[in-house]
Every structure is written in C-alpha cells, then in structure tokens.
Amino acid sequence: MRDRRQIQTAVLGSAESDDPLMLPLEAIELDAFRHQHQQDTFWCGVLLGGCGGQLTTKLYTDRVCHFAHHPDPSGQPHECSRRARDVSSADHLYVKNAAAAWSATRSHQPRFHYPQPGGAPIGSVVDIAWEHHGRALRVHLGPAVPPVWDDDGMEPVLGVDVPVDDETLVRRWYVHRIRLDNAGTARHVRIGTEAFARPTRWFTLEQCEMTAQGLRTPAVERIIRARRTPPPRHAATGRSSALDAKAHEPDLKAQLEAAVRSGSVAAVAALCHDVKSSGATNGDNAAQVESALQEAQQWLDDQARQRQELFDQLDAAVRERKASTVRALLAQADGTAGSDRSRTEDAVAHAAVMFLEEQKRAARWEHRDAAPPVRGPKLRSPRARAARPPQQPAGRLPIPQPAKAKVSASEAAAHRRMRDILWELRLRANKVPELEVRALVRSLTQAAAAAGSQVTPAQRGEVDRWVARPPRRRPEPQSHATSPGAAPAGPTADSPSHPARDGEKQSGRRRQTASEPRTDRSPRQQTAKAASRPDRLPADAVIPVADAVRGALKKAARERTTTSWSRLRRQLGSALPVLHPDDRVEVLAQVDAKTVPDEPLLSTLIAVNDTSSPKLYQRLAARLGRDVPLSPLVATSQWQKDVLKLHQLYRYR
Structure with missing residues (x-):
C-alpha cells in the first residue's frame, strides 16, 4: 500500500x-x-x-x-x-549535530551510533560516547526502546513522550529529558532535568556539562545540595573516598540531621553506613560526627521498635476480629513496610488480608439475605391453560393437603449461605491458599449448624467430608493443559465433591481451551448455569469486539479513569454484545495480545472494578503469562497499582 x-x-x-x-x-x-x-x-x-x-x-x-x-x-x-x-x-540527526558542535567547544570529539534494538525504527535511540572520561549518553527520542537504568556507563536521556515512573525518580533523584524546538528550518536542542514532585527545568546545551559522573545541568547541582547527600550510583571508592570524607567532615553532621528529618529509614541507614565506611569518625571533627551518628542510629532503633509494635497490634486486632482496626493498621503497615517485610511480618499481613476478605464475604451474604427476591405473577401460555385439568364441581369439597412446616428466615438464610460456601469450596479449594480454605470450612460449619433441619443428608455428608479433610501441606501446581492420552484426574483429598461422569458431555458448547480451568460441577448444574448465560460468540466475531474494547480502554487510560463491562456496553452500543464469561476472556486476551511484558494489561482497567468475578481475570493473566495473587483482595491491590502505571504511560500516548 x-x-x-x-x-x-x-x-x-x-x-x-x-x-x-x-x-x-x-x-x-x-x-x-x-x-x-x-x-x-x-x-x-x-x-x-x-x-x-x-x-x-x-x-x-x-x-x-x-x-x-x-x-x-x-x-x-x-x-x-x-x-x-x-x-x-530527523530529530536524531539534529541531536547528533548539536552534540558534536557542543563537544567541539570543549575540545572533545564524541562518537555517535544509531542502534535499532528489537527492530526499533532508526532514530529512536542515539548513543553518544566520550572517550576522555568513559561516559556515554543514550538519548531516547521515543518510547520504542525502554530505558535501562542499571548501566553505570550509559546514562539515559528521555524524550518528552517517554514515560518514567515515580519510583525511578525517587530512587535516582532526577532524570534528564530532551526536547527539540522549531527554529526556522532547523530544530534547537533543550536539556531538561525532572525530579520527583518538581517541575522540569529546561536549559540550553551551553549551560550543561559532561563530567565523569554523567550529564550535569544547573538543576542537578541544586537537587544534590537540597538532598545534602552524595549523588546516587557514583560513590567514590578507595583512597579518594577517604580524602573526600575528610574534606567534608563539617557537613556530615548536617547531612545526618537532614536525613533524619526526611523520615526515610532507607536514606538514614544508607548514610550511616557510608559515614562508618568512609572513616570520618577518625578525623578532626570525630566527636561531632560520632554524636550525630549515634543520634541517627537511635532514631533507626526507634523506627524498628515502632514497626514491631505496629505488626503486634495488627496481629492482636486479627485475633480479636476487629475489622475496622485491622483495616486501618493494614493500610499503615502497607505504607511503612510494603516491600522489605520479614517472614513473620508477611504472615501477619496475610492473615489480616484473609480476615478482611472473610468479613467482606459475610457482609455480601447478609446484604443478599436482607433483600428477598421479588417474585412476579406466574404467566401461563395458552397451551398450558388448555392442558389444565377441569375445575372440580362446586358441590365436591377439595381434598385437604398436609400443611408444610414453616421455616424460619434465619434457617433459610443460613442454608443459602451453606450452599454458597459449598459451591465456592468445590470451585476454589485447589486454587487458593490453605489458610483461606480453612476459613471457608469454619464458615461452612457455622452455617450448617444454623441451618438446622434444612440441611439434607447429602449436604450433611459433604459438610462432614470438608471438615474431615486433611490439611494440604504443599499447594500442587495447576495443570491447565491435558495431554491427548492422559486420563482425567479423579477426586482428591482436597476436593471431596464428586466430579462429572466421563460419559456425560454438553452439546452446543465450545471445546474447552488449555487456559480454562476444570470444574467439579455435575452435568445438571453445568446445564442450568449454561442456560442462564448468553450464547457464545462465533470465532470470527471475537476480533472486531476486541478492537472496539481496546480502543475504549485506551481512551479510558488517557482520561486517567477506569471502566466496567456495563459502561463499555453503553459506550460501544451494538459493537459490544452481552458476553459469555468465556468470551470475556477471549476478547480481553485479544485486547492484550500485543501488550509488552513490561507494561500492565489494559484489561486491568476493568478488573479493578469487577469484584464479582476475579477468577476471570486471573484466568486471563495466566493465559497471557502474567502473575496475579490468588487472594482477590491482594489481586485488587495489585490491579490498583497497575491502573496508576497505565495512567502514567498513557499520558504521553
């Protein structure tokens, strides 16, 4: 074309x-x-x-x-x-000419290269290397090539449409950006410095310098002075570090005090380590430095003690089943100790997440039980009315029927809860942590006891089997693909319910794909559930629906919002019919088929709001090779983080 x-x-x-x-x-x-x-x-x-x-x-x-x-x-x-x-x-050529002219004024002659990693278009990246100090810049003029932040010899410089996350800005203190402005028939280069919670400051090339520590702008020097600590990833070693420490001994006390005021445990700990290893405690101002070091160490000990008390309070709140307290303490724990937890702290946080999930499930049951279903009048077809038996003569009295025993509302609600828990255990027992299975079994026992005479003998037997089930020591990996010659797996100790018989199959249903999990429902249950769901889409209709959904999700990401299936149907009209759950997986798999592994899935914008079917999105993630926590509450937390990353990425797309 x-x-x-x-x-x-x-x-x-x-x-x-x-x-x-x-x-x-x-x-x-x-x-x-x-x-x-x-x-x-x-x-x-x-x-x-x-x-x-x-x-x-x-x-x-x-x-x-x-x-x-x-x-x-x-x-x-x-x-x-x-x-x-x-x-x-032609921006890469303008960058090359501007860098060559800038280096010539400093008596340097750099080397230029236009790499194309991964088949990227030429000009996406410009490599500029200076031999006199062994440093190099990689200029990313577009998002086609993601920047590499852990290469000490190559410093990234990002174009204005290349995204950078807040974590990188905090860790590196700053990143450099580049833009080109029109000037007649040419383009002039500007270098910017972006820092966390600071606007980007722009400078001409003449205001910048290339040093042994990398590219420097006037803003970099101000950022370093404000942080009052050495720049990251460029710490000196050996004899030079000792000489530098001795030359800056009067400032070390102020640096330690500023780090403590910032409230960052990681920053204080790193600075304490640097001061101890630099030998500054043996210099002329050793007493002042030692005093500041002891105060910083005391502050670190206080922070560790407060952290231990926080997790102790969280553990006690879970044991006492105080939901509001657990929710507040868990949020505080995630904010102060979200990434470097010990094994004990992880166990306490996981127990809190499981407790809140159990409370959420119980609240959902109570809400449903408090709102009984609305039954409308029964309508009969003409054929049914014609087949109705004739009315009895007026002179003959009707035969009395035995009165049914009245069922209390509490027993009926408990019986419905018990059936829901049994269904959830059949579906999820082999896919969730053992701790969550035990919580479900405890809730099952309580619901069965409250249901009283409503529990049938078959249901009582299944409840007893779940109670007597031995704990699972090690979670078995789920195998979603079955070899052609392999026999279907039978019931296990973790799955007391009866699987479907081998000879019974549903007609008119699409063959299950390798990414779809097996179910343990009976054929009657499967047929009833299938009858209440919409028909499956034809295979050739999935891609057009996926294209429409992909466009709507990108629009939502650019507008920094989320969406839902109902909102998408209102937005897309006839382009998005009501989908079968399996077709939702197929459509979203097509939507994210070309999403690069380093970026969140676009389907996260739907998953974060769809709390009724988290397993659907976990199936989708497994199909696309992504990891999603089994716990719905933890998965929702991860999806919320992915939504923020998508909003950041699509600011520039």
Missing part, C-alpha cells in the same frame, strides 16, 4: 548525508526557503529510514507545503518505505 503521508524533513547533498533540514509549512516561507537553497539538493536520506531518492519541494496555498519524490521514469507512483515523515523524523 502506498504511504500518502506528507514528507516534512530531508537531508542535504546526498542520500548518505547527516545534514538535516525541515521544510517550512507555509507558502510565504517556502519562497524564501527555495531562494536560500537554490544550489542545494534534497534527499530522502538513508539515515532517515528513506529510500535514498531525490526530493523536490511542493508549494500549496490551501494546505501545508511538503517534500515529494521525483516521479518515476516509468510514470508509476514512487514507492518509498520510509516510516517517519513528520517534522520530528
């Missing part, structure tokens, strides 16, 4: 030239441009990803002016596979 986008950039002199220029968009400016370059030739340069053919200029008064290829001698339209044609398509 012929690419009809207009070409706005070219190179001068030859197809291999690296001298770029940009065509003016207005007709009045193009006349001056032609006069200025009347002796020059314009080319669809190889370094622009072009075909190497010669270009001419096209002047228009009713639309923008642009370059165009010379016509083919055969009279056919010229074919060119150049992918980037707008005003920014």
Whole structure:
C-alpha cells in the first residue's frame, strides 16, 4: 500500500548525508526557503529510514507545503518505505549535530551510533560516547526502546513522550529529558532535568556539562545540595573516598540531621553506613560526627521498635476480629513496610488480608439475605391453560393437603449461605491458599449448624467430608493443559465433591481451551448455569469486539479513569454484545495480545472494578503469562497499582 503521508524533513547533498533540514509549512516561507537553497539538493536520506531518492519541494496555498519524490521514469507512483515523515523524523540527526558542535567547544570529539534494538525504527535511540572520561549518553527520542537504568556507563536521556515512573525518580533523584524546538528550518536542542514532585527545568546545551559522573545541568547541582547527600550510583571508592570524607567532615553532621528529618529509614541507614565506611569518625571533627551518628542510629532503633509494635497490634486486632482496626493498621503497615517485610511480618499481613476478605464475604451474604427476591405473577401460555385439568364441581369439597412446616428466615438464610460456601469450596479449594480454605470450612460449619433441619443428608455428608479433610501441606501446581492420552484426574483429598461422569458431555458448547480451568460441577448444574448465560460468540466475531474494547480502554487510560463491562456496553452500543464469561476472556486476551511484558494489561482497567468475578481475570493473566495473587483482595491491590502505571504511560500516548 502506498504511504500518502506528507514528507516534512530531508537531508542535504546526498542520500548518505547527516545534514538535516525541515521544510517550512507555509507558502510565504517556502519562497524564501527555495531562494536560500537554490544550489542545494534534497534527499530522502538513508539515515532517515528513506529510500535514498531525490526530493523536490511542493508549494500549496490551501494546505501545508511538503517534500515529494521525483516521479518515476516509468510514470508509476514512487514507492518509498520510509516510516517517519513528520517534522520530528530527523530529530536524531539534529541531536547528533548539536552534540558534536557542543563537544567541539570543549575540545572533545564524541562518537555517535544509531542502534535499532528489537527492530526499533532508526532514530529512536542515539548513543553518544566520550572517550576522555568513559561516559556515554543514550538519548531516547521515543518510547520504542525502554530505558535501562542499571548501566553505570550509559546514562539515559528521555524524550518528552517517554514515560518514567515515580519510583525511578525517587530512587535516582532526577532524570534528564530532551526536547527539540522549531527554529526556522532547523530544530534547537533543550536539556531538561525532572525530579520527583518538581517541575522540569529546561536549559540550553551551553549551560550543561559532561563530567565523569554523567550529564550535569544547573538543576542537578541544586537537587544534590537540597538532598545534602552524595549523588546516587557514583560513590567514590578507595583512597579518594577517604580524602573526600575528610574534606567534608563539617557537613556530615548536617547531612545526618537532614536525613533524619526526611523520615526515610532507607536514606538514614544508607548514610550511616557510608559515614562508618568512609572513616570520618577518625578525623578532626570525630566527636561531632560520632554524636550525630549515634543520634541517627537511635532514631533507626526507634523506627524498628515502632514497626514491631505496629505488626503486634495488627496481629492482636486479627485475633480479636476487629475489622475496622485491622483495616486501618493494614493500610499503615502497607505504607511503612510494603516491600522489605520479614517472614513473620508477611504472615501477619496475610492473615489480616484473609480476615478482611472473610468479613467482606459475610457482609455480601447478609446484604443478599436482607433483600428477598421479588417474585412476579406466574404467566401461563395458552397451551398450558388448555392442558389444565377441569375445575372440580362446586358441590365436591377439595381434598385437604398436609400443611408444610414453616421455616424460619434465619434457617433459610443460613442454608443459602451453606450452599454458597459449598459451591465456592468445590470451585476454589485447589486454587487458593490453605489458610483461606480453612476459613471457608469454619464458615461452612457455622452455617450448617444454623441451618438446622434444612440441611439434607447429602449436604450433611459433604459438610462432614470438608471438615474431615486433611490439611494440604504443599499447594500442587495447576495443570491447565491435558495431554491427548492422559486420563482425567479423579477426586482428591482436597476436593471431596464428586466430579462429572466421563460419559456425560454438553452439546452446543465450545471445546474447552488449555487456559480454562476444570470444574467439579455435575452435568445438571453445568446445564442450568449454561442456560442462564448468553450464547457464545462465533470465532470470527471475537476480533472486531476486541478492537472496539481496546480502543475504549485506551481512551479510558488517557482520561486517567477506569471502566466496567456495563459502561463499555453503553459506550460501544451494538459493537459490544452481552458476553459469555468465556468470551470475556477471549476478547480481553485479544485486547492484550500485543501488550509488552513490561507494561500492565489494559484489561486491568476493568478488573479493578469487577469484584464479582476475579477468577476471570486471573484466568486471563495466566493465559497471557502474567502473575496475579490468588487472594482477590491482594489481586485488587495489585490491579490498583497497575491502573496508576497505565495512567502514567498513557499520558504521553
């Protein structure tokens, strides 16, 4: 297919030239441009990803002016596979020329390279290396190549549309950005410094310096002075570090005090370690430094003690079953100790999450029991009315029927709860942690006792089997794919319910795929459930629905919102029919089929709001090779974090 986008950039002199220029968009400016370059030739340069053919200029008064290829001698339209044609398509050459001129004023001669990792378009990345101090910059002009932050010899510089998360800004203190501004038929380079909770400050190249520690702008020096600690990842070693520490001994006390005031345990601990290893406690100001070091260490001990008390209070609140207290303490624990927990702290936090999930489940049951179903009048079809037996004669009395025993509302509610728990255990026993299974069994025992005479003998036997079930020592990995010759697995000790018989199959149902989990429901239960669900989509209808959903999810990400299936149906109309749960998995799998592994799934924008079917999104994650916690509460927390990352990514897309 012929690419009809207009070409706005070219190179001068030859197809291999690296001298770029940009065509003016207005007709009045193009006349001056032609006069200025009347002796020059314009080319669809190889370094622009072009075909190497010669270009001419096209002047228009009713639309923008642009370059165009010379016509083919055969009279056919010229074919060119150049992918980037707008005003920014030559930015990598402008960056190269600006960096070369800037380095020449400092008597340095850098080397330039235009790598294409992973098949990225040429110009996505520019590598600039200086031999005199062994440092290099990798300029990311677009998001096609993700930056690498742990390479000490190569410092990333990001374009304005390349996202960076807050965690990286906090850890590195700052990142450098680059932008190019139009200036006539050229583009001028500006370097910016972005820090956490600070606006990006922009500078010309002349205001910047390339040092042994990396690229430096005036903003970097102010950030380092404000933090009053050495810059990250560039700590000196050996004799030089000792000399530097001795030269800065008067400032160490102020640095320790500033770190304590910041309230960051990690920052104080790192600074204490640096002070001890630098030998500053043996210098002329050793007494002052030692005093500040002892105060910082005492502050760290106080923080550790407060952290221990927090988890002790959380553990006690779980044992006393105080839901509001557990919720508040768990939020505080996640904020102060979210990543570096010990094994004991992890166990306490997990028990709190399981307790809150149990409380949420119980509240859902109570809400449902408090709202009895509304029954409308029974409507009979004409055929049913015709088949109705004739009325008894008026003189004959009806035969009295035995009165049914009245059932209390509490027993009926407990019986419904018991059936729900049995169904949940059949479905989830082999897929959730043993601690959650035990909690469900305890709730099952209480509901069965409250249901009283409503429990049938078969249900009583199944309850007894779950109570007598031995604890699972080690969770078995779930195998979602079955080999053609393998026999179906029978009931295990962890699954007391009876699986479906081998000979019974449903008709009209799509064959289960490898990503769909097995169920232990009987054929009658499966048929009743299938009858209440919408029909499956034809295979050729999944992709159009997925395309519509993908566009709506991207729009929601750009607007920094989330969505739901009902909202998507209102938004998309007939493009999104009511979907079977299995079709939801198929559609979302197509939506995120090309999502790169480093980015969250777009389907997270739906999963974070759909609390009624978390297993659907866990099936989707397993199919796409993503890890999602088994606990719905923990999974929801992870989805909330992924939503924030999506909002950050789509700010620039």
